[in-house]
Amino acid sequence: MDESVISNTIEEIKLLAEKENIDISRELDDLKTKYASSKGDTWEKVQLARRIDRPNTLDYINLICDDFIELHGDRHYGDDPAMIGGIGTVDGMSVTFIGHQRGHNLKENIARNYGWAYPEGYRKALRLAKQAEKFNRPVVTFIDTAGAYPGLESEERGIGEAIAVNLKAFSVLRVPILCFVIGEGGSGGALGIGVGDKIYMLENSIYSVISPEGFASILLRDPQRAQEAADLMKVTAQDVKEFGIIHDIIPEAPGGAHTDPSFTATKIKERIITDLKRLASRNPGQLIRYRSKKIREIGHFNENNEQAQDLFKIFTKAFSRS
Helix, strand or coil, X not given: CCXXXXXXXXXXXXXXXXXXXXXXXXXHXXXXXXXXXXXXXXXXXXXXXXXXXXXXXXXXXXHHCCEEEEECCCCCCCCCCXXXXXXXXXXCXXXXXXXXXXXXXXXXXXXXXXXXCCHHHHHHHHHHHHHHHHCCCCEEEEEEECCCCCCHHHHHCCHXXXXXXXXXXXXXXXXXXXXXXXXXXXXHHHHCCCCCCEEEEECCCEEECCCXXXXXXXXXXXXXXXXXXXHHHCCEHHHHXXXXXXXXXXXXXXXXXXXXXXXHHHHHHHXXXXXXXXXXXXXXXXXXXXXXXXXXXXXXXXXXXXHHHHHHHHHHHHHCCC
């Protein structure tokens, strides 16, 4: 339910209550607090998700894995440093890791193209996922990109086709897949490795179809309104979970994951171990059916029943006294 609709409904209930001389100010205050605007909090999370010192894919892999071997190349064009992958060991299990890779300084970001992967990055991810399927290894992906690289050479080499093929291939992969949005999950660049049995977001990560700046420029006609756009877009982990797109939120240390990377890495590792042990007991057909069902449900939108029910409860409680 839109925030303006909630505010208007609260005001209508307030006027009716005053007319009937019924005091429900306390209940209305609680309702306003629960559904208050979170513009400041949303923009703060956007900034945290983009911090240059925020742990990246290799940071988490090194903290989670007992050992890790990175693999390179897509066997078609070349190797993309913005997308990394390889085989690691977690609690005695062999796992294929795939993820966007950003840098922690200007030199690293230039070398990694700021995590904007080319088509060969997504084809490398596909090659490693298929290899994992062949050897019955589960797949874990780390999503951290503002989007796939939109340059001319990327289009010439088929970025749209590469992402589309990954969407199809990951949706029917016959091994468990866990996906974690660890920073910024943007557009098709995120979706190219974002199809899985379980999808999680870190507490201060964001997930959106376009950047707040892009949204502000195109729809609000003012790039300076990016903070307002971020709030309208509902990009936070809490918003995305409410929409049913992700399964759960991974907590971070107070102040953000950059303050204590090992804390969040431990939480991710615990989730990986728990989920993979559970998913390993399912046959491939069950995994694919559940995964497909989850994907198809994402396009369905229902009015937020919790908000509507809260309003209805206060309304009926107030006027049952008259």
